[in-house]
Every structure is written in structure tokens, then in C-alpha cells.
Amino acid sequence: MRGVFSLSRPRAGGPVVLWGGAQPSGSLKYLTFARYLAAMPPGSRGLVELSGASSALALDLLGRERGLPTVALTDAAGATYLRANGFQGQVRQVDSMADMFHQAQSLEREGWSWPRQLTNRAMVACVEAWASGLRAQVRERFPTVRHVVCGFGTGATLVGLTRVFMAGGFTVTGLQPAPGTSVPGWRTWGAQNLGAEDLFFEHQPRMVLATAAPAPDAFTSLLDWARRQPNPERVLVIAHNAREPDSARA
Template sequence: MRGAYSLSRPRVDGPVVLWGGALPSGSLKYLTFSRYLAALPPGSRGLVELSGGSSALALDVLGRERGVPTVALTDAAGEAYLRAHGFQGQVRHADSIAKLWEHALAYEREGWCWPRQLTNAAMVACVESWASALRAHVRERFPKVRRVVCGFGTGATLVGLTRVFSTGGFTVTGLQPAPGRPLPGWRTWAHQNLGPEDLFFAHHQRVPLDTAAPASDGFTALMDWARRQARPEEVLVIAHNAREQVPAYVAASSAQA
């Protein structure tokens, strides 16, 4: 299990990063959905989800591994992102969440597996299953780490990490996008939620959220937040789809050699 994690500290005295981009679909969603789909209903015609980002990319890879097609329900911008990142499935558009939801329901009635990631509390348990091994790995390799930060999307990763890491004395924070600066796969709880049906609804009053400074992408926002903390070397950044970078101190050493 430990081989699934790519962890490093890009800068001396800077945060540690979990590089989700090293996984087969290029994001940590691969770990979560692979556990959820371990019980894929027999005879499922395919996989369908409301997503224009990491979830659709993970389901696309997992669908191909299982020999079933994947449909992503999103908008034009979401499709552009998916195609640019190698999505091979079908994409259907709609101009509102309500209509995308109707499409997903229609697929579900026809025998497709719809994980319902925005409302399905089972996703949290899927995250917990890989977060427990991650915590042990972090404690062994980076014992200084005491805080965890991740982007806030469905909330499943944030809640799962909080349940696992907080029992070990860590503090976990979810990061929302800066006002007027949307980031792929992230949302702002106050303005983008499904009410009581939302997966995060039962947790929003006790799981801390913070707001990122304006940034060009989620990884930059997370790293900026971590570096602004009093002790950035104690922070673990959960980078859902970022790929490992050569540590600055390693690059400097190579240049001097």
C-alpha cells in the first residue's frame, strides 16, 4: 500500500507534498474510486458522474480497467479540461446542475453505476481506507508534520483525512478558492452546496475551512497557504493531481557539482 504514495519536501524547511499526479489517473481520486468500485454491481453498463475534473478522469481509467465505458456530465469548460488530460469517454453537457442530475438519473435507471460523489457518504469511508496508511507513512518519513491541508471539492477527501489524522493529533484544513477566482474541482461551501443532501453538510460546522489567496491553480494555492504558516515544515499538502517536482535543494546541489 505504501508504494501508492509519492511524498517529498520540495524545499528545505518547506511543506511536505503528497503528489496525487503519480497515480494511474493522475489524481488521488483513483484511490478513492477504486475502493468504491471494488463492489461494482454485476452487470453495470458503465460509469457516469457529474464531473469535469479529477473524478471523471479517475472513473475513465477505472472503467477501462474493468471493461466498461465512462460518461462525464459537465459543461464545455469541463470537457475541454478532460480532453486536455486524456479523457477517453463520452461527455454530455447541460446548462445547470439540475439538468446534469437528471441525465445521471436517466443513466442510473438504464443500469449505469453512478457513484453520486456529491451526496454519497460512503466516499468518506473509501478515503479513510487509504488515509490510514498515509498517516503511518507520514509519521515514519516526516515526523515533524502536524498539519494537513487539501482543496475543498466534494468534501469526501477532507472529511476522511480529518477523521484519520485528527485522531493522531494532526490538524486538518480544507481550502476554498479565493472570491471570484474559481479553481477546477474546488468549491465555496456558502455558495455551492446541495443543502442537507450534500455529503459535507453533516460536517461543515466542525471541519475547518479556510480561503486561499488568488492563485493560477489549486497546487499553487495550497503551497502559498502552507508557506504562509508559522511553521511550513510541519504542513502536509494534499496535492490531488500535481506531479512531483525536483526539490530546490537537490537542483541546487546538482548545479554546483
């Protein structure tokens, strides 16, 4: 997947940014789910997922590309976010995680495809598939970069990036929301996990998680964290749905 990534250094001496918003759905999740859906058996009635952020937006576009409807199961904040960001499928606002799982299971029994992103370990390999091309591009264009930071959601992106980049001598950090705050698509592992079923569970002891400082959005949190590091110019920020401003283009 060389050539699909938008990379730049917005500020001299600052971190490099991977602008995930350059992807067709406006998120790197598009690459992950495109890989996953490529192996989906034919005959699905549609796509359903527990998501109020980038995953739902990516599945919505991928579903439309395949002529399939998409249902997003989410809370009130997620419903607001999806409607504000162009989601064209059906949004079902659900009050509890248990009810979300119940509704997804019901649709799955009716023939809908449910990627089960929170528990599906196959998602890690889907991330690795595009991460290897990203690492090659970073090495070529920004050879001094040695550290990668991304938001922590399901954990699939963090684990996939860690596997690929650590093999090349990089370190990788997953960023969680600041205490008492929420970030669309992010979670706090200690308070929001599914135990042993969680795809991140077996990897957690080997992963590096950090906590963001309060910020208005995920991208600002990532940039602030990177700029506070001893050598910010050696950091690559994985901005899942940020778009590169004209001023950042080389």
C-alpha cells in the first residue's frame, strides 16, 4: 500500500503527522475494514458495528461501495458525532453495551455481517497489512523518526503498529483520554474493557499506554503529547481522521 499515505511535518522541529483523513472515508479505519471485508463471505444483508466514530463512518462508505446498508449501534454522543460527520446509514442510539451486543447479535442471526471489532483478533492482521507500507514510507521520507503515537480505541491499530514498527526499531505508544474526559473512538483500558474476550487483553502487558492532557479533540491531544516529548521531531503522530491543512503541505 505504498503511496496511499499523506505524511508531512506541519511545524519545523515538530512531529510528523500521518493524515488519516486523506482516506476515502476520512479515516485510516477505511484501510483496516477494506482488508477485513475483502474476505467476507458473499450474501451478507448489510454491515453492523458497535461504533459512534471512525469505524462506523468507514463501514458506511465501504458498505455503499458494495451496495450494502450499514447500522451503527452507539450512545447519544456517538449518534451526534456520526450525524455531524456524514454517516448515511442507520444510527441506533442504545443506552447500554449489553443492549448493543444484543442488537448486533440479532442482526447477525438475520444475515448481517458484524466485524466484532472489540473482540475480533483478525483486525490486528488487517492493520499490519497497511502498517508495513507506512513504515517503508516513513523510513524513506523521515528517516529520523523513531517513535509512533496513536489513539487507543479497540487496540487493533496500536497492536498492529507495534508489531510492524517495533520490528524496525521504533517504539509505539497508545494514548488514552484525559481523566474525566471522552474522545470519540478512544477508550480507557482500566475502565472500559471486555476482560479476556477483548482483543487487546492478551497484548496489554506488552503495550505502552499513556494518558493525554485535556484537549478539545483527539488530534490536538496527540499533537500536544508529541510536542512534549524530549525529541518531538522524532515522533510520528497517527491522526486517524485528521486532514492536512494547506499550510502543512510541502
